Amino acid sequence: MDHRPLGxxxxxxxxVGLGTWQIGGDWxxxxxxxGRDAVRAALDAGVDFLDTADVYGDGRSERLIADVLDERDARGDVTVATKAGRRLDPHEADGYDHGHLEAFVDRSRENLGVDSLDLLQxxxxxxxxxxxxxxxxxxxxxxxxxxxxxxxVSVETVEQAFKATEFDGVETVQLIFNPFxxxxxxxxxxxxxxxxxGVIVRVPLASGLLTGNVDADADFPENDHRNFNRHGEAFDVGETFAGVPLDAGAEAVEALRPAVPDDATMAGFTxxxxxxxxxxxxxxxxxxxPEHIESNVAAADLPAPSEETHATVRRVYEAHVKEHVHQRW
Incomplete structure (x- = not known):
């Protein structure tokens, strides 16, 4: 798997890195x-970028990552990005001050077992x-x-991404990007x-929609955000199915299937x-x-999509998805 500079x-x-929201909670x-097996599988597949946050399982995700990195003696070989701010209650702008941020950073440093965080978002x-x-x-x-x-900064909207990068110290932006x-x-x-x-892409598979294995009648556990945040009840609805209504997303997936090569999965294609x-x-x-993680990593070695394929993805987006998401995020 190739490497790319992170800004x-x-x-x-x-x-391809590994997002670790799943091993923290809400899934x-x-x-x-x-959780540890997922991190092990990523490292075994060659992944050297892990993304987490202090609120994923109230620090659980960070601690499980630390366990595996210590077990593998992989501290110098893996870049770990974490996030801070959502522990604020209420979650308001005034709380993004030095005192709160330093406290969050110190807690993440302890969870991850490091003197300095590789990347804070x-x-x-x-x-x-x-x-x-x-x-x-x-x-x-x-x-x-x-x-x-x-x-x-991890952002919800394109406008926030623009604004964030006006600050000279901001070296990365994390955002949602996928065919939807x-x-x-x-x-x-x-x-x-x-x-x-640097651009870090999260929710690439639209909470499973773009694996091709989620249909409009899918049921999810009570403590899975695809159940309890379907309409943005807990946090920004854009984080769940990328903000696409499940019915429309399922229709878009079916429209996209003919563009997927015979030797690729829908997830790998995406x-x-x-x-x-x-x-x-x-x-x-x-x-x-572990099997899905290995398959996700293998996607990096697939042939690049043709101009015709890009045009097909665009047509599906415009026909099924754009009206629901384009101006919101």
Whole structure:
């Protein structure tokens, strides 16, 4: 698997990383052993970029990652990105100050067992944070103190991505991008290249929709966000099925199937389509299945989609999905 530079952080990371929301919580019941096995499977497949957050299982995801990195003696070989801010209650812009951020950073450092975080990302902060220079001054101070090596922002909207990169210290942006959420390619990727900002793509498989294995009648456990956040009851609805109504998403998947090569899965096709955009630094599908993780990594070696395939993906998006998501995010 090839590596790509992660903006100006100095890290070169694998094209496919691992998102670890699943091993923390909100995806049904996952044991600690299954969580560790998922991280092990990613490392065995060659992944050297792991993405987590302090609220994934209240730090559980960070701690399980630390367990495996210690077990494998892989500290110097793997880049770990975490996030901070969503522990605030209430989750308001004023809380994104030096005191709170330093406390969150110190807790993540302890969970991960490190002196300094490789990459800290603000975790989808409220809009006013993007107009608070003091927040980004605090991040600079944490870097100067040796507690954070680099920082970025995880965003919900393209407009937030633009605003975040106006701050010189922001070296990465994490956002949702997939065949059902195409707006970043239209508006943000060129700016990311111009500003040399690393792009981390989350929710690449639209919460399982783009695996081709979720239909409109699918049932999910009570503690799975695909059940309890279907309409944005708990957090931004864009994080669940990429914001696409399940019925419309299932129809779009069926329309997309003819474009998938015979030797590829729907998930592999989707991940390779995402990686065909050179502004993307890494894509972070999440899974607790070692088999799915291995298959996701193998997608990086698939042939790049043709112009005709790109046109087909665009037609499906415009016919089935665009009206639901394009101007919202």
């Amino acid at each position: 100006t952080t100095g890290y070169d990371v694998t094209e 049904g019941d996952v044991s600690d052993d299954d 603000l975790h989808c902060p409220p809009w006013p944070v993007y107009y608070r220079p003091e927040t980004f001054d605090a991040l600079d101070a944490l870097c100067d103190a040796g507690k954070v090596d680099a920082y970025g 959420r195409q707006r970043p390619a239209e508006r943000f990727f060129e700016v990311a290249r111009e500003r040399d900002v 991940l390779r389509w995402i990686l065909s955009f050179d502004a993307v630094s890494t894509v972070i599908p999440g899974s607790t299945s």
